[in-house]
Structures are given as structure tokens and as C-alpha cells.
Amino acid sequence: MPFINKGFHAKRPTGGAHKLPPGQYETQDFPVLTAGPTPRINLANWEFRLEGLVENPVKWSWNEFNALPQQSFNPDIHCVTKWSKFDTKWRGVSLDTLLEHVQLKPEAEFVLAFSYGGYTTNLPLADLRNGQAFIGLQYEGKPLAPEHGGPARLVVPHLYFWKSAKWVQGLRLMEVNKPGFWEEAGYSMYGDPWKEQRYGSDDDDEADPSSLRR
Amino acid sequence: MSRLDWQIGTVVAITTDTPRVKTFTLSLPHWTAHRAGQHYDLRLSAADGYQTERSYSIASPPEQTGEIALTVELIADGEVSGYLHEGVAVGDQLELRGPIGGYFVWPAGAPAAPLLLVAGGSGVVPLMAMLRHRQRAGLPNPAVLLFSIRTPEEVIYQQELEDMAAADPAFTLLLTYTRQAPAGWAGYHHRVDAAMLAEAVAYLPGAPQCYVCGPTGLVENVATLLQTQGLPDEAIRTERFGPTGG
Numbered sequence: 001m002p003f004i005n006k007g008f009h010a011k012r013p014t015g016g017a018h019k020l021p022p023g024q025y026e027t028q029d030f031p032v033l034t035a036g037p038t039p040r041i042n043l044a045n046w047e048f049r050l051e052g053l054v055e056n057p058v059k060w061s062w063n064e065f066n067a068l069p070q071q072s073f074n075p076d077i078h079c080v081t082k083w084s085k086f087d088t089k090w091r092g093v094s095l096d097t098l099l100e101h102v103q104l105k106p107e108a109e110f111v112l113a114f115s116y117g118g119y120t121t122n123l124p125l126a127d128l129r130n131g132q133a134f135i136g137l138q139y140e141g142k143p144l145a146p147e148h149g150g151p152a153r154l155v156v157p158h159l160y161f162w163k164s165a166k167w168v169q170g171l172r173l174m175e176v177n178k179p180g181f182w183e184e185a186g187y188s189m190y191g192d193p194w195k196e197q198r199y200g201s202d203d204d205d206e207a208d209p210s211s212l213r214r
Numbered sequence: 215m216s217r218l219d220w221q222i223g224t225v226v227a228i229t230t231d232t233p234r235v236k237t238f239t240l241s242l243p244h245w246t247a248h249r250a251g252q253h254y255d256l257r258l259s260a261a262d263g264y265q266t267e268r269s270y271s272i273a274s275p276p277e278q279t280g281e282i283a284l285t286v287e288l289i290a291d292g293e294v295s296g297y298l299h300e301g302v303a304v305g306d307q308l309e310l311r312g313p314i315g316g317y318f319v320w321p322a323g324a325p326a327a328p329l330l331l332v333a334g335g336s337g338v339v340p341l342m343a344m345l346r347h348r349q350r351a352g353l354p355n356p357a358v359l360l361f362s363i364r365t366p367e368e369v370i371y372q373q374e375l376e377d378m379a380a381a382d383p384a385f386t387l388l389l390t391y392t393r394q395a396p397a398g399w400a401g402y403h404h405r406v407d408a409a410m411l412a413e414a415v416a417y418l419p420g421a422p423q424c425y426v427c428g429p430t431g432l433v434e435n436v437a438t439l440l441q442t443q444g445l446p447d448e449a450i451r452t453e454r455f456g457p458t459g460g
Contacts, residue, residue: 003222003259003309007301010264011293023257023267025293032430032454035317036447037437082267117447147434185316199314201218 018076021193024084031083032147035181039117039167041151048135048152049170050098053108058101059170062151066137068093073134075157077164078193090155091138095128098135098171108173112180113154113165120180121165122189123156125173132158135168160191160198217246220257220311225304226281231370235336236299237273237285240308247276250343251319251425251453254282254312258294268294271339271453272313275346282312285370287336318453320344320425322353328418329357332406332436334428338370340453341427345385349378358386358422360414362406362432364393386417406432408439421445427453 020026043062051057060068072091078084104125111128114120127133136144136155144150149166156163162182183189188197197203215221223240230236250272257267274283289295302308318340320329329348331341338361348357363369369389379387390402390410402410415422424445426436433454440450 003307004261005258005297005301005308006306008258008297009260009262010266011291011296023265025266032434034452034454036452037441037450038434039447040441081269147430182317186314199218201216 018086020084021078022196024078024082024193027083027085029083030085030088030148031079031081033079033081033162034147034166035119036117038146039115041116041146041167043151046151047169050102050173051170052112052173053105053175054173055103055105065093065135065152069097070137071134073155073157075155077155077157077161080160080162080187080191080198084193089140090134090136091141092134092136092152092155094131095133095135096131099129104173107175110174110177112172112174112178113163114169114172115165116167116169118181119165119167121154121163122177122180122183123159123163124177124190127156127159128171132156136164158192160188160193162187163191215244217244217313218311219244220309222307223282223310225302225306225308228302228304231285232368234288234368235285235370236288237283238298238302238308239274239281239283240310241281242310245280245282246313247279248272248282248313248343249316249319249321250275250347251340252313252315252343253340254284254310255314256284256294257309257311258297259309266293269314271343273339273342273346275343275350277347277350285336285339285342318425318427318451320347320423322348322351322355323423325354326419327355328420328422329355330414330418330422330424331357331359332362332411332414332424332426332428332432333359334362334406334432335364335368336370337426337428337432337453339427341425342371342375344425345375345378348385349382354384356384356418358388358414358417360388360390360406360410362390362392362428365391366394366396386414388414406436406439408442411436411439412443415443421449424450425453426450430454 046062048060076086133156154165154168221244223242226241227239253269253271259265270284273285288299395403
């Protein structure tokens, strides 16, 4: 018999136009969660790199990056600390656009996003393609604030938000899945909010790097 | 049983720390020693199947075996904090898993390694676990807690912190009241600033490992000021608390 907390009931309406992943609650705020100080990034030195298993690594300056085609996207986002936020308003560059600039080596299957300040997180390459991922440059019509990862952050809305690396500096294409900062600390290698993959032990039993769901 | 499996704890004590803050002490059937700074996930389930989870920092030290203390601030319209504050009594059961978190933890380290703790409001909770661990384990690391609160009635753990400071010359407690100070208060009466942090660091015999926890504004400000004072990023660990930040 499942455990019930007597007298407990949902305080806010559930369901409706949006759906919350299990264990999440909706917030209207935009909480900030970061392990250390916010890095200070000088746009004159900013760069974004695609490297690793590509035929020719590429590097964009801030101006070059901003000249790439941009689009708006309005995802629901889900943080592993249990908050979800519906209909966030972003503008940025699709990963599909970026990946058009490189010839991937056939063995490239995983990505390590790396950031100013030293943060890293890992994702399957397949999760960054087909309109699923962006580099966000604007939030709610304004340049993305530093505490939220500005000037540029990865946004991969279908995974827990720690996969959406703040202050992103580039992506390294890899053959094997290598854990990043939080993954090393015991968090899920994949982070599907709908399957509540918060911690490594929540991953599928067969969740070795080669069999992660894509 | 893994520490990330859900277990059912029993509330063995509830203390009122401030008008909006209560500490729930839970006895756990599968207690695992935690590291000071870690948290537990708490899950509430309604009869209709609705479930929701929150993460709460552990306030008790790992030396308090078999049980954990979770200090919970009542959030306006808070679904979980409201239930805990209003609906939970000694003897009730709650579902939890943990300990969780591997980064915002104090590993103690060399006996001489100084510790600077900066808290805003209920951000003091994981830092209190570090201080209680330091005290109970007899760790000699010099330590300062700079604790920013709005009003005198909001000082969580006040008596225990004052007793700790009185008994231990290697621990310094610095309070700053940002809105209203007690009558006759001669200490800080404004937000944490560069001068206050420099004074806090000056109580310590060397460059400290810093743990900063509180609302986003305070954490952003303090972390930046500590960087400005020449502390390396690796020496500054942060955790942000807010009404919805975890």
C-alpha cells in the first residue's frame, strides 16, 4: 500500500494546459542555482568552440556568434531541485545551425558542454539535434543575465536544467559518454524529468554509456 | 538499501526556532552518516495520488546518529512547508531519501584550515550542520559565521550559536541585522559589504574555504566580493536559497 501523508493535498491546481513532470512544482520565479561564484566574462574575449571529433574545429567570437541566424523558443524548463517554469521566453541560436558549420566524425556520439568557470555537463549528441537544443542569448527580451548563465547558455529543455550549461564556452564531440561536474557528483548521466532521473541510481539499470535512451 | 531509496522516518521532535522556522527531528530506519552541508529529499503524497518533493538541508551533525534534523522555513503559500508547519506532529511519519549532494559539503581538511561561513536567513541551515560537526567532532579549524538576518526575531539557532561562540575562542559569530536591530545593538546593521567581509576574514589566521548560502542576491554579492578580495573561485562554494530555490 502506498504511503499517504494524512491531510495532504495539492495546494495549487494540477493539470491544465501544462503538465508537470513527477515530483516537480510550478514556480513563477526564475531561481538561480550555481555551485560557485558567477564568472565574469568579457565579451571582447568571449568565444564559442565546437571541438573534439569534428574534421575542422570552429570558433566564433561574440560578434560572429550573434551574426548567426537566431530564433525564438518558449520551452517549459524543469530543475532537478523540483521547480518547473512554463513558457519561458528565449532567443538564441539552434544547435542545428551550429552543427551545420562542422563535419562530424562518424564516431561522434556524445557531447561534453564546457563553460567559463570550469563547469561541464554531458549529453548524447542526438539530444542536441532536430530543434531540441539552443544557445540562449536573450531571456524575456533582454540579454541573458550573468546569474542565469549570460552572456550565453546551453538550453536543452527536455532534460533537467543542470544539463543546460550556464556560461557555455563550447561543445566537445566525443565517442564515449564522460560524466560532467554534477554527474561526477552522483547525478544522472541523462536527466529525463519525465522519468525522474535525478541521480545516477535513477538511471535505467542498463544505463551504461552505450545504452542511454536517446 | 541504497541511500537514494525512499524510507519512512518518524518525527521525534519539533522545535520552533523563529516565528516562521521550525526544526523537525526525524528518526530514520536506514540512517546513513552524511557530510555536513548535504540535504534530504522529502516527498509528500496525497490520497488522490498527487506527489511533490522538496530538498531540505540537514541541520544536524553526522555525530547525531540514527536521526536527522531538517530546519524548514514557512514559505508564503508553501505547499510542503505549509503542510509541515501546520499538519505534522510528533509521531507522524514522513517519506525521505538521502543524504544527497557532494559539492556544498565541508570536508574539514587540515586542522588549521580556516572556515568562513556566510549565511542569509534560512541559508544558515547547512552551515549549522558544519558548525555542529566541527563542535561535536572536536575539530579545531578556526571558523567565522557571518549571519545576515532582517530582524532580531529571525535569528535561527541564536542561543546555540551564542553559546558555541562563548565556549570556543576559535569560533567567531558575527550577526548583521539588515532591517531592524535589537535595542542597544552595537554590531553590524546593514547588508553584507566588502568591509564586513574583510573584517570576517581578518578573524581567521589564513585564507579560508568559504561557504555562502542564502537568497540569490546575497550569494551573488558575497561571492563576487570574496573574489574581489583575492580568494580563488575554488575556495568559494555557494548554495542559493529562495522561496522556490530548493
